[in-house]
Amino acid sequence: MTSLGLGCAQLGNLHIEVTDEDATAIVDAAWAAGVRFFDTAPHYGLGLSERRLGAALAGRPRGECTVSSKVGRVLEPVDGSGRDTDFLVPATHERVWDFSRAGVRRSVEESLARLNLDRLDVALIHDAQHRADEAIGEAFPALVELRAEGVVGAIGTGSADVPYLTRFVRECEPDTVLVAGRYTLLEQPALAELLPACEAAGTSVVNGGVFNSGLLAHERPHTGLTYDYRAAAPDLVERAAAIADVCARHGTTLPAAAIAFAAGHPAVSTVLVGADSADQVRRNAELFASAPPPSVWSALVEAGLIATVPA
Template sequence: MTSLGLGCAQLGNLFVEITDEQGRSIVDAAWDAGVRFFDTAPHYGLGLSERRLGAALAGRPRGGYTLCSKVGRVLEPTDAGGMDTDFLVPATHKRVWDFSRDGVRRSIDDSLARLGHDRLDIALIHDAEGHADAAIGTAFPALAELRDAGVVGAIGTGSTNTAYLTRFVRECRPDTVLIAGRYTLLEQPALAELLPACVEAGTKVIIGGVFNSGLLAHDHPRTGLAYEYHAAPADLVARAQAIADVCARHGSTLPAAAIAYAAGHPAVSTVLVGAETPEQVRRNADLFADGPPPELWPALAAAGLIAQVPA
């Protein structure tokens, strides 16, 4: 896995509707920037993200990149009509929670068909914090069977919920977990138990949501930007502004520091960053490559704005 990965929710029309050509240009820009880790899911645009990603990767050397998708939601056809409530796509399908052995196998088969691939390098149980017993007791063993059969590579789970993720790591000792939004420059609850548990278990960590849905993606954060996919509350906007001010005094920017901070923990193998345009991909890759000066971290810690200086 490359240290910087492309989160592909935007390929499923998250927040903004894009064309197939624009989706391909995003993947092309990531490839040209050296990104070789691509994360998608059936949830993203009711399969649209997987279809677009698979088409954009077609023809590239299969051993040259890491492909990650997820299980836990199967897509069932529906004639309800209208638009999906989460992504800007027609509601041709509905999501059904299914952590059963058959549901996991069906989800993987459906994802591989949409992607046009015969295997996944990583398969994660998606957003199962409300179904922890089923995820741990049924879905994870089903993924382990598929790993043994060579259909998937590394297995684990992904969530925004640190309590669920910590329990999963301690009980399953998975190959990898995806921590979304809980180890960022804005907030670090994963430091308390989750990241130490990952170190103890030898579980590799993928960090998603490094911009907390958008609030940290701008040099000058402001009211109206997204946090957890909703308008950010005033106290978090003020905190982001304070962090941005310290970054500016040290010749850096908020998004550059956000990417670098998430990558700084020794358990972290990859940082996922999404993009709506090729320009955003190139900007994020440049920010990741350059990084802020090391003296930024103790300055932020001294101001009480981060819980721990990254390694």
């Protein structure tokens, strides 16, 4: 995994519709910036993200990139003419929770077909916090089998739920976990138990949602931005603005500090950042490469805005 990865939910038209050409341009810009880790899921656009990612990576050296997708939801065709609620795509399928061995194997097989690959480098159990027993008792052993067969490489889970992720790491000792929005410049609930558990288990952490879905992506936070894909509450906007003020006084920006902080814990191997345009990819890569001055961290700690200085 490269230390900067591309989250591919936007390739599935997450809240914003992008064209096939724009999707390819996003992946091309990431590749040009040195990104070689790409994370997708059947959930993203009812398979659209996987199809677009596979098409954009076609012809590139397979051994030079790491492709991650997810299990836990299978896509069942439906006879409908509506629109999906989360992604701007036709509602041609419905998502059905399935953590069974058969469901996991089917999900991987269908993802490989959409991606036009013969192997997943990373396979994660997706958003299983409400069905943790099934994820741990059924889905994870199925992934262990697939890993032994060479169908998938690294295995683990991804969620925004810290107690679930901590339990999963302690009981399964997975290769990797994807933490979504829970170790960011705005909040660090993963710091107390999850990240130490990952270090103890030798589990690498992919840190996603580092902008908390938008609030930390702007130099000057304001009302109307999103936090966890909903309108950010006034107190969160105020807190983000206070962090931005400290960043400005130390010669950096809120987005640059957000990416650097997210990468700073020793358990974190990859920071995963999404983009809905090639320009955003290039901006994020530039931010990732521009390290904020160390003084900003101690200033944020002194102001009570973060709990600890990143490593």
